Amino acid sequence: MEINDEGIPPVPKEEQAKVIDAMIQAFGRKLTKYEQEFLPYASVYMHETRMDFMECYDMAEDIQDPEHVSAKELANMLFYYPKHSLVLRGERVYYVHPGGQVRFQNIVVEVDEDWSNPRLIGRPAPKVAPPKKGYKPDAAELAIILCQLLDYVKDHNGTYMHLPYDFAYFLNTRVSSYAVRDFVMHIQHLMYSDRNTGGHDLHKFLKTLENTKTKQSTTKH
């Protein structure tokens, strides 16, 4: 792996397995294919680095093109913050996509120095149930949610957003029922899941609702 050329020692395979086990225990579920793909990168910096949120933030400020920072570039930066711990502290886990994108997630896993006692720190997402068969929310309500998103973006212009990870909380305060929230979250989940697995579950799900309700035409005065 290129990262090793920069002087960061590789994490032994047996330690990588421990990291994966720790994450599985902390997340309370199996890792997705997507997560497994980035783990070799994640485990490298998890092994080397410990920093608080502000350090994370400052470091990200130094990245010229945060959308397309490479794993190598990130590893170089992390090299200057070695604290010989295992998992980032602070508000978010900081890791690298297989494609080289920087990503923050509202999940922090902390383990002891001997890789034991994994624990989830921070706010886990609320439990979201799949929508009932055939259920479709009111389009007007969804339109309002979408417009509130636009407004939210306007209010947070240029600042760091927690929204993609706190979306369920965002919805909680804006929906008429949890059924609406669950429906939207389910769509989001299927979209992400399809991307990770190459599947077509979103399309299949939407197909099942095709005849539930058609577009309504009316007149605006």
Next chain:
Amino acid sequence: MKNKVTIPDACELSVIIAKFLDYIEKMDFGNHFMEIWQEPRVFLEDLGADKETRDFLVHVYDTMVHDKDNDTNELQKFFDSVK
């Protein structure tokens, strides 16, 4: 004058919302947000909304902002009128 308004399908709107979040996620630490609300019509087109949906959403958005700025309730009236 009356304009025909098409209420979008709930599934279509949900997919747009999901794509919207995805867009925001990728924009973390960027300064590209301004483009979203300055040109919401273009942004919504990028997210796959068809013209009718864009027209509807932009109308809802403009009305919502108007209500917020003027402490009015035009959006509710609009939805009542198209029900």
